[in-house]
Amino acid sequence: MNAPRVFDHVIVGGGMAADAAAKGIRELDADASIAILGEEPTAPFPRPALSKKLWTDPDFTFDDAALETEEQTGATLRLDDAVVALDPEAREVRTRTGEVYGYGKLLFATGGRPRQIDGLDPGERVLYFRTLTDYHHLRRLSEGHPHVAVVGGGYIGSEIAAALVQNGCTVTLVHPDDVLGGSMLPPTLAHRYETLFVDGGVTLRPGTKVSSGTADETGAELVLDDGSTLTADVVVVGLGIEPAGELAGDAGIVLADDGSIEVDRHLATNVADVHAAGDVATYTDRILGRTRVEHVDNATTMGTVAGRILAGSDESYDHTPYFYSAVFGTRFEAVGKLDASLPIIEDHLDDERVVAYYLDEDGRAVVGVLLWAVEERRDAAREVLASQPLAGGADPSTLVGRIGA
Structure with a gap:
């Protein structure tokens, strides 16, 4: 076995959460050594562009999308070499090719694998x-x-x-x-x-x-x-992903029922100096409760916070993420749970723009807000979700007009 290379911070995974975490570390620490160990052969890249703008916007190029992880953070990128083992006692990880990396603090940002x-x-x-x-x-x-x-x-x-x-x-x-x-x-x-x-x-x-x-x-x-x-x-x-938490589980880290990694409000696992962020992490959202989110807003925001925590911050992750899609020139965004089997109140702002409120099964609280062709109203949607239960119940008179254009 090769002698370990030791870094202050080792990030397992090479996606957007890993990129954000390295940049979060650099916000507080200009000198700490960082290694990003990725399973994929390419540097971190924004996944939304892969199914959206790179196909639909002829003026949008790879240079426009580039995250420039290595250039901006000075991190050592080890690509196309998945981590296959974690030894928390030795504070080391081993890759598929036999390389060993020691760490001061470790972040799992392993995301998921397609079903x-x-x-x-x-x-x-x-x-x-x-x-x-x-x-x-x-x-x-x-x-x-x-x-x-x-x-x-x-x-x-x-x-x-x-x-x-x-x-x-x-x-x-x-x-x-x-x-x-x-x-x-x-x-x-x-x-x-x-x-x-x-x-x-x-x-x-x-x-x-x-x-x-x-x-x-x-x-x-x-x-x-x-x-x-x-x-x-x-x-x-495209049938969604399964969280890639098995490596953490094999090392004694507590996993959720879906195989994701359980973390606390500081994104810490039950193992000392091991954290998790992004698609692979189940956390407690201040509005949504215990959840796991697979969208880019969560990956980048949680990754940044995780990086700052690794670098010594005592902050908690308190961001409620949104998600979005865009097809054929139409964009929609949402916060919370979108389940068409739930009671829904629709507020048609005009012929194009709609706000839809998804209620719990009792119809008394809003659990999700859809913003169809409605821009820059995500914070207003979060405010509705946070103000539960609604006075008088979640009826049209309390919701229609609550989120305007």
């Missing part, structure tokens, strides 16, 4: 889309304007479907809802959302899931749960 379909292995024509490498691979394939089957109607699936059809590909989107977005959006907006895709040229296969599939170097065939088959040149799967 896969049994029997459908990733390959030349099958992508479980998440990384910059995936983007380059799909961009190369898209140049031939293939027929692409996109599996999953969530954020990644819908954004990739929109991006590909706008770049000349033939796109079929397989999703489980009767109406695209129907499990998340109120019916009026779900129909409006689906129309964007239909008018944009995407073929929808609603109410279906992929049961199995086969692929070779020329294409793929998917078997759907309604018994039908779908043949395509390329398959892109």
